[in-house]
Amino acid sequence: GRRTGTTIPIAAEKAAPERQQPSSLDECRRCDLWQNATQAVAGQGARHAKIMLVGEQPGDQEDLAGKPFVGPAGALLDKAMIEAGVDRKTVYVTNAVKHFKWEPRGKRRLHKTPAQKEVMACHYWLETELEQVAPQVVVALGSTALKSILQSGSVTMKEYMDAPFQHEGRWVVVTYHPAYALRVPSAEARQEAVANIVAALKTAQDLAG
Numbered sequence: 199g200r201r202t203g204t205t206i207p208i209a210a211e212k213a214a215p216e217r218q219q220p221s222s223l224d225e226c227r228r229c230d231l232w233q234n235a236t237q238a239v240a241g242q243g244a245r246h247a248k249i250m251l252v253g254e255q256p257g258d259q260e261d262l263a264g265k266p267f268v269g270p271a272g273a274l275l276d277k278a279m280i281e282a283g284v285d286r287k288t289v290y291v292t293n294a295v296k297h298f299k300w301e302p303r304g305k306r307r308l309h310k311t312p313a314q315k316e317v318m319a320c321h322y323w324l325e326t327e328l329e330q331v332a333p334q335v336v337v338a339l340g341s342t343a344l345k346s347i348l349q350s351g352s353v354t355m356k357e358y359m360d361a362p363f364q365h366e367g368r369w370v371v372v373t374y375h376p377a378y379a380l381r382v383p384s385a386e387a388r389q390e391a392v393a394n395i396v397a398a399l400k401t402a403q404d405l406a407g
């Protein structure tokens with residue numbers, strides 16, 4: 199199957215608040231992104247992880263594999279976790295948006311940033327994961343993750359990056375998205391971004407106790 203190993207299959211457990219509520223992530227039609235994606239990519243990791251890492255959306259490789267953070271950004275994230283002393287098997291890794299949004303660029307599929315209405319539509323699934331996993335600490339990897347967690351399209355990373363904060367009974371730690379660390383042009387800025395991600399993971403580990 200597509201979701202093997204420790205992946206938690208997401209199913210709506212609550213009574214549907216609206217008509218035509220999707221019963222599973224695979225069948226989700228809450229926004230239109232499913233139309234161009236290969237499959238929905240659910241979160242993966244420890245069932246009751248103390249730390250949940252939230253990215254933006256699956257990339258090209260994640261869309262094909264059906265697993266989060268298995269491409270280049272995932273490789274950088276893996277390295278950062280090793281450097282921070284965080285075992286990937288103990289955390290839960292997911293995305294704000296579960297379907298890959300892209301546009302054709304020659305033979306390639308070019309990532310497109312999801313619109314806030316898509317982030318909000320998919321927040322339903324992040325909320326389900328938060329309830330099931332019940333982490334003590336949520337790490338927002340980039341702006342889209344933060345906008346989903348705070349359910350606001352107008353928040354900026356800058357105002358939340360300096361220190362961890364409490365939101366809905368959990369700690370939230372904000373850092374750069376690993377793909378940002380891969381694409382910043384200067385080596386210095388790249389190193390700073392990686393260092394920030396590593397520091398955020400260490401902070402998350404400390405807060406999780």
Ligand code: URA
Nearest residue numbers: 253254255257266267
């Ligand atoms: N970028 C993300 O935000 N998530 C992934 O799963 C892969 C790349």
